[in-house]
Amino acid sequence: MPTAFITGATAGIGAAFARRLASDGFDLVLLARDAERLERTAAELREKYAVRAEALPADLSAEEGLGAAEERARRDVDLLVNNAGFGNRGVFLDVPVSDEVTMLRVHCEAVLRLTHAAVPGMLERGRGAVVNVSSMAAFATRGTYGASKAWVVSFSRGIAADLRQRSRGGVRVMALCPGFVRTEFHERAQMDMSGLPEFMWLDKDDVVDAALRDLRRGVEVSIPGAQYKALAGAARLVPRGLVTRLSSTTGRRYD
Ligand SMILES: NC(=O)c1ccc[n+]([C@@H]2O[C@H](COP(=O)([O-])OP(=O)(O)OC[C@H]3O[C@@H](n4cnc5c(N)ncnc54)[C@H](OP(=O)(O)O)[C@@H]3O)[C@@H](O)[C@H]2O)c1
Numbered sequence: 001m002p003t004a005f006i007t008g009a010t011a012g013i014g015a016a017f018a019r020r021l022a023s024d025g026f027d028l029v030l031l032a033r034d035a036e037r038l039e040r041t042a043a044e045l046r047e048k049y050a051v052r053a054e055a056l057p058a059d060l061s062a063e064e065g066l067g068a069a070e071e072r073a074r075r076d077v078d079l080l081v082n083n084a085g086f087g088n089r090g091v092f093l094d095v096p097v098s099d100e101v102t103m104l105r106v107h108c109e110a111v112l113r114l115t116h117a118a119v120p121g122m123l124e125r126g127r128g129a130v131v132n133v134s135s136m137a138a139f140a141t142r143g144t145y146g147a148s149k150a151w152v153v154s155f156s157r158g159i160a161a162d163l164r165q166r167s168r169g170g171v172r173v174m175a176l177c178p179g180f181v182r183t184e185f186h187e188r189a190q191m192d193m194s195g196l197p198e199f200m201w202l203d204k205d206d207v208v209d210a211a212l213r214d215l216r217r218g219v220e221v222s223i224p225g226a227q228y229k230a231l232a233g234a235a236r237l238v239p240r241g242l243v244t245r246l247s248s249t250t251g252r253r254y255d
Contacts, residue, residue: 001051005029005077005118007060007069007110008084010037012183013133016204017081020212022049026079031056031069060084060110061102069110073117078125080118082111082152083133087189092143100144107148112155115173119163122171129172129215132156136179136228139235153177153221160220175221176211178202179228199227 004021008014009030018028022045030045032038035057042053056072058065073080085107088095115130122128134152137145156175163171180186181202186193202225210224223229 001025001027002078003027003029003076004079004081005031005073005114006081006083007031007114010034010041012185013178013181013204013207014081014083015041016208017083017131017211018045018053020205020208021079022051022053025049025051027052029054029056029072029077031058031060032084033057033059033065061105066105066110066113070113070117073114074121077118077121078128080114080128080130081133082114082130084110085133085185087145087185087191089190095144103144104148107145108151108155111152115159119159119171123163123167126167127170129174130156131211131215132173132175134175134177136177136223136231138175138177139232149177157220169218172215172218174211174215174219176207176214177221177223177228177232178207179225179231181207202228 004017004026006014006017006021006028009018009028010032014032018030018041022028028042028045028051030038030042030053035055038055038057042055045051045053056069058069060066060069086103088099088103092100111132115132118130119128132152132155134156135145135149138149138153140146153175156173160173163173179202180193180196180200181204183204207224211222214222223232
């Protein structure tokens with residue numbers, strides 16, 4: 001059985017990846033901070049899909065948690081999904097700088113170190129994949145969040161090219177860039193999303209479905225949903241100042 005390691009696996013997009021990969025026959029390593037919820041999630045998946053599901057409680061913003069995750073990622077991981085992430089409440093200067101640094105640790109340092117830990121084993125076996133969950137915010141202007149997600153796209157693109165050559169296409173890396181997805185994300189960041197039009201919302205299972213389809217096809221930057229593919233195309237054509245104005249405000253009201 002292949003093994004998938006998913007960070008942020010207890011809620012939202014990560015939980016959707018866990019269910020879908022279990023139903024596809026993957027054994028799982030699931031990571032999040034809330035140990036009780038994590039064990040419950042693992043037990044449900046073991047029961048429902050008859051797969052192995054290890055619970056690895058860890059905080060990716062802390063050295064101890066990230067070190068433990070790295071150690072596990074070095075052993076037999078065929079698919080790494082770097083998904084854990086969060087939004088801070090408020091715009092730059094409203095947010096304590098320590099929270100912004102925590103975001104960079106989880107969105108960038110953890111993605112870098114877990115990829116670095118998992119890929120050598122994949123290269124040895126001649127196959128494997130890494131999905132780094134970025135965001136449409138990578139193409140927009142959304143403070144530290146957007147900047148961290150832009151790093152994820154750039155990092156993923158760069159190593160995808162290196163690894164394609166070294167593994168003759170056996171090891172793939174893809175950045176996944178969803179738009180707004182109904183998960184716990186916005187509530188956790190106390191964002192008021194009531195003004196967002198219905199067509200802008202994506203379903204988490206559809207996002208995972210599109211991601212895995214794109215990964216099979218060798219896509220390097222996956223943008224789920226026709227509306228967001230169109231937006232990404234349009235953003236290249238309209239003036240940068242307008243993109244900045246719209247993207248720094250859309251869906252960005254805080255309770
Ligand atoms: N929802 C959207 O609209 C949207 C759009 C584009 C991109 N994304 C990205 O998609 C990813 C998943 O977000 P989501 O919407 O599914 O959020 P979510 O529903 O809030 O789930 C976040 C998951 O990450 C875990 N997590 C958070 N901080 C962590 C830490 N320091 N260490 C370990 N685990 C941590 C949470 O569990 P614990 O709290 O127990 O740790 C939870 O399992 C994020 O990278 C986000 O930036 C989301």
